[in-house]
Amino acid sequence: MIEVKNMVKKFGFKKVLDDVSFTAEKGQITCLIGVNGVGKTTIMNAIMNLTPINGGDILIDGQKLNKHTYEKVTFIPDAITMLPQMKIGEAMEFMSDFYDSWNEARANDMIDFFRLNKNDRINTLSKGNTAKANLLMGLALDVDYVLMDEPFSGIDMFSREQIANVFTSHLIEDRGVIITTHEIQDIEHLIDKAVLLDNGTVYRSFDVEELRENEGKSIVDVMREVYQG
């Protein structure tokens, strides 16, 4: 379980995140929802210790983040985190060089699944294929948790479909996923848990299935209440 407890983050004197708490369980897809600039990416960065926080705790399976945690949780930011001049195959080699949790067989599965070519250089890929290669670098790690920042933004329709298919495939299965998006439509049916952020705080966090059963509402209904009400 990833636990974010009472997280506070300031930029200068401005509090961008105030007392943010939520959990993300293994085997579930947790979605951070909010308009742009609400601090979703900052939360992701903080979980990965890529930006300092001014208060609160972040625990992964009960432990604070350390160097070994990176074999357990991975982050897929919205731009690919490999050198642009590398070929996809070289990027895979880099990953297998540095991560014990790299799963070569799965990486090759994903190459087929996404119809990528190992000999293509990253800087020659289309936007959609870059996003897929980026996903590959993260998802081919045998990690328990995957953090994805806006995996659908700025990508063509067919690539979006392909990426959405990943979530229902064995590539995700038992893992815990935290995903941020402002385009909820593509994955609404996949989400187990939604965390709605507004003005730097958690406005509401709920189990999607329970909400549907108890209140008869979808995520989009709740979003309307929050952002338009």
Add this chain to the structure above:
Amino acid sequence: MKRYVKLVNFEFNRIAKVYAVLLGIILTSQIIGVMITANGYLKKADKAMNEDMMSKAEFLQMYGQMDFHNIAYSIWFIGPIALSVAAVAFYIFLIWYRDWFGKNTFAYRLLTLPTARLNVFFAKLTTIVLMTFGFIAFQFIIYPIESTVMKWMVPKDFRIDLTFHELTQQMLDLGLLYPTEPMLFLLHYGIGIIAVTILFTVILFERSFRWKGIIFGVIYSAVAGIVIFLPLILQEFLLNGYFYPSELIRLSMLAGVIVLAGSIALSGYLLNKKIRI
């Protein structure tokens, strides 16, 4: 340790192409320098003896024999060395900033590798040191080639052959890069490495606190500078030469080690606790 070695290999490969080009420029430019300088000297000799009707002895007395210093002071020779020094100095900064700027923020990857973040620091430091010693060694290796070219061009009576050691001994700037005493070598490059770690720390301050970080960085470098020179400052201004020279050297080395350790510890702290993507 395994990942540190891999990181060094990775970092060095990232600059390898540019580095190879620089080595190529050094070799080409210096050989051209040898040919142009030797040619100029020979023309002068030719004019003096054939047009002004000087004897060989008179010419040699007036202009002297040619030795490698004539070449070494030309822009063709010293220029590419200056270029290499500038390239290393520039790369000290670029080696960090290239991971933050541009569309693909590679810092994400480097900072989420399952290894101590200080290994990234050490790998970058090692790359800078390798580049520097690579240049030093390369110059040392190509000197005999250049000196042979000069031998081919200039007849024996008109030239003095110098070993590399003789050449650098008499040149202050090259002498800095090629100290002859082992102790001096340690001193020059020790100071160099300490300076690079201080700069790295400044860069990490900037990457952690942005504008404010530059101020912290400047303050830190000032403090580090004072600590390093503290024994010398005390000796000169307060203690009126209280220390023996050997004591002074040992104290300065101690101060250097303190600053080195301080910079590494501080960089580790910044990388682990304060760094921002």
